[in-house]
Amino acid sequence: MKQHIKIKLLIAHCIVLLLSLMILGIYYWKFEIADFATQWEKLRHQFQLQDRQFINEMNKLRGKPQEMRSYLDRYAQDYSMRINMYDRETGKTVTVDSLSHNLFSVTLQDDQYTDEKHRYVFTFTHPVTWDMLQPLQTSKHIMGVSILLFCLSTLFLATYSRKIAMLPLVTFYEKHSELLKTDLQCYPREMExxxxxxxxxxxxxxxxxxxxxxxxxxxxxxxxxxxxxxxxxxxxxxxxxxxxxxxxxxxxxxxxxxxxxxxxxxxxxxxxxxxxxxSHPLLVRKQVPLQAFVESIASEYAEELPAFSAELHCTCEVEGNPTLFIDEQRIRRVFANIIHNSLNHSHAKDNVRVNMRVYTDQKQAIFELEDNGPGVPLGELSKIFEPFYRVDKARSKVKNGSGLGLAICKGMIEKQDGNIHAYLPPNGGLGIRFALPVQELD
CATH class of the missing domain: 1.10.287.130 (Signal transduction histidine kinase, dimerisation/phosphotransfer (DHp) domain)
Structure with a gap:
C-alpha cells in the first residue's frame, strides 16, 4: 500500500509540473511574446521613418554630389550606422560605415530616385542598444505568474497528498463500518x-x-x-x-x-x-476414546517407520476413560505431518527416533512428539508454523518440501479448539506439543 501511495504521489507531481509549464508557456506566448512583437514593430517603424527622412534630405541635394557625400558621411557618423548607396545606372556603390559595437543591428532597404539621371538603392544598418530594448523586456509579469502557479500547485498537492494518505483508513472504515460501530459503542463517549x-x-x-x-x-x-x-x-x-x-x-x-x-x-x-x-472447512467431528486413539497411532507408525530406519516410542499416561471430540482423519494428518517432518529433517546417518508422550491435564489431552534431529534455532521456533517457512536447508535432507506441513497442523488443531507450539527438548532435537479438549465418559 505504501508503494502504491508513493507511485500515485509521483504521478500527481509530474502532472502538476507539466500543467504548470504548459500554462506558463501559453501565457508567455499569448501575452509576452505578442507584446514584444508589437513593440519590436514600433521600433522598426521608427527606423523606417528615420530612413525616409534621410532620403528626403538627399533628394533636396540633387545634382550636388559633393554635398550628398558630405551629408551621407555626417548622417552615418551622427547615428553610428552603416549606409550603402548603390547606383543602378552606373553600378557603383558608396558605403559609409560608422556602425558601433552593440547588441545587434537591424538592416532596412529602400529604393529612391535622388535625381533625374540616377536611381539609388539605399541599405541602412541601424544599431540596436540595450536602451532601445528596455521597453521590450517581458520578464516583469512572468515572475508574478510563476509564483502564482507555484502557490496553487503546492496547495493542490498538499490537499491531494493528505487525501491519498488517508485513503487506506477510509477504505478500511467503509469495509468494516458496521463492525467499527459495534466496537466503538463499548468506548466511553468522552474517548479521544x-x-x-x-x-x-x-x-x-x-x-x-x-x-x-x-x-x-x-x-x-x-x-x-x-x-x-x-x-x-x-x-x-x-x-x-x-x-x-x-x-x-x-x-x-x-x-x-x-x-x-x-x-x-x-x-x-x-x-x-x-x-x-x-477457509473454515466442514469438520466431521465425533467422540473418539483417547486411549484407543493413541494405541492406534502408535501401532500404525510402529509398522511404518522401520522402513525409513526410524522408530516410534510411545508413552501414554491416561487415567479413566477420557474421549476426544475431534475430526479423527484430520488429527491423524497432524501426526503424519509432524512425524514425516522429523524424518525429512534428520541427517541420513541418523537412526531417527521419535518419542511420543500422551497425558491429560486440566481437561486437556496433551500430545508431545520429540525427535533426535538437528533441531531448530531458538529464534525460529515461533516461525516454523508459518506457511512456506523453511529452516536452513543445510539442516534438511529433503530440499523440496512444500513448507506447509506444520502450517496445516496449526490450522487443524486450532479449528478443533486446541493449541500447538514448538519447543527444544533437553536432549536436543525438536519437540511439538499440542493440546485438545477432552470429555470424561460416565
Whole structure:
C-alpha cells in the first residue's frame, strides 16, 4: 500500500509540473511574446521613418554630389550606422560605415530616385542598444505568474497528498463500518479521537501484513513449482531429441521425471488442504476414546517407520476413560505431518527416533512428539508454523518440501479448539506439543 501511495504521489507531481509549464508557456506566448512583437514593430517603424527622412534630405541635394557625400558621411557618423548607396545606372556603390559595437543591428532597404539621371538603392544598418530594448523586456509579469502557479500547485498537492494518505483508513472504515460501530459503542463517549485513529491504524497495519504474507506465499508457490518443472522439461527435452541412447539411462530419467511430478502433486495436495483448512472447512467431528486413539497411532507408525530406519516410542499416561471430540482423519494428518517432518529433517546417518508422550491435564489431552534431529534455532521456533517457512536447508535432507506441513497442523488443531507450539527438548532435537479438549465418559 505504501508503494502504491508513493507511485500515485509521483504521478500527481509530474502532472502538476507539466500543467504548470504548459500554462506558463501559453501565457508567455499569448501575452509576452505578442507584446514584444508589437513593440519590436514600433521600433522598426521608427527606423523606417528615420530612413525616409534621410532620403528626403538627399533628394533636396540633387545634382550636388559633393554635398550628398558630405551629408551621407555626417548622417552615418551622427547615428553610428552603416549606409550603402548603390547606383543602378552606373553600378557603383558608396558605403559609409560608422556602425558601433552593440547588441545587434537591424538592416532596412529602400529604393529612391535622388535625381533625374540616377536611381539609388539605399541599405541602412541601424544599431540596436540595450536602451532601445528596455521597453521590450517581458520578464516583469512572468515572475508574478510563476509564483502564482507555484502557490496553487503546492496547495493542490498538499490537499491531494493528505487525501491519498488517508485513503487506506477510509477504505478500511467503509469495509468494516458496521463492525467499527459495534466496537466503538463499548468506548466511553468522552474517548479521544486519537485513540480511535490509533485503532484504525493498527487494523490497517494488520491488513497490510496479511497482504504481504499473501505475496510471499505466491512467490514461494511459484518457486516450488518452477524447480521440479524445470527438471522435468530438461529431462524430457533430452529424451525427445534422442540424446539418451542407453536404456538404463532412459529408465533413470523416467524415474526422475515421475519423482518430480510426484513432488508437484504433493505440493498441490498440501496447498489445497491448506486453503481448505484456512477457509473454515466442514469438520466431521465425533467422540473418539483417547486411549484407543493413541494405541492406534502408535501401532500404525510402529509398522511404518522401520522402513525409513526410524522408530516410534510411545508413552501414554491416561487415567479413566477420557474421549476426544475431534475430526479423527484430520488429527491423524497432524501426526503424519509432524512425524514425516522429523524424518525429512534428520541427517541420513541418523537412526531417527521419535518419542511420543500422551497425558491429560486440566481437561486437556496433551500430545508431545520429540525427535533426535538437528533441531531448530531458538529464534525460529515461533516461525516454523508459518506457511512456506523453511529452516536452513543445510539442516534438511529433503530440499523440496512444500513448507506447509506444520502450517496445516496449526490450522487443524486450532479449528478443533486446541493449541500447538514448538519447543527444544533437553536432549536436543525438536519437540511439538499440542493440546485438545477432552470429555470424561460416565
Amino acid at each position: 479521537w486519537e485513540k480511535i485513529y490509533s485503532t484504525l491504524v493498527q487494523a490497517n497495519e494488520k491488513l497490510l501484513l496479511e497482504k504481504r504474507k499473501q505475496s510471499v506465499a505466491m512467490a514461494a508457490i511459484s518457486h516450488d513449482l518452477k524447480t521440479p518443472l524445470t527438471s522435468i522439461k530438461g529431462y524430457m527435452e533430452r529424451l525427445m531429441k534422442g540424446r539418451v541412447q542407453s536404456e538404463e539411462t532412459r529408465q533413470e530419467y523416467y524415474q526422475i521425471i515421475y519423482r518430480k511430478a510426484t513432488e508437484i502433486e504433493k505440493l498441490m495436495q498440501d496447498l489445497s488442504e491448506y486453503v481448505q483448512n484456512d
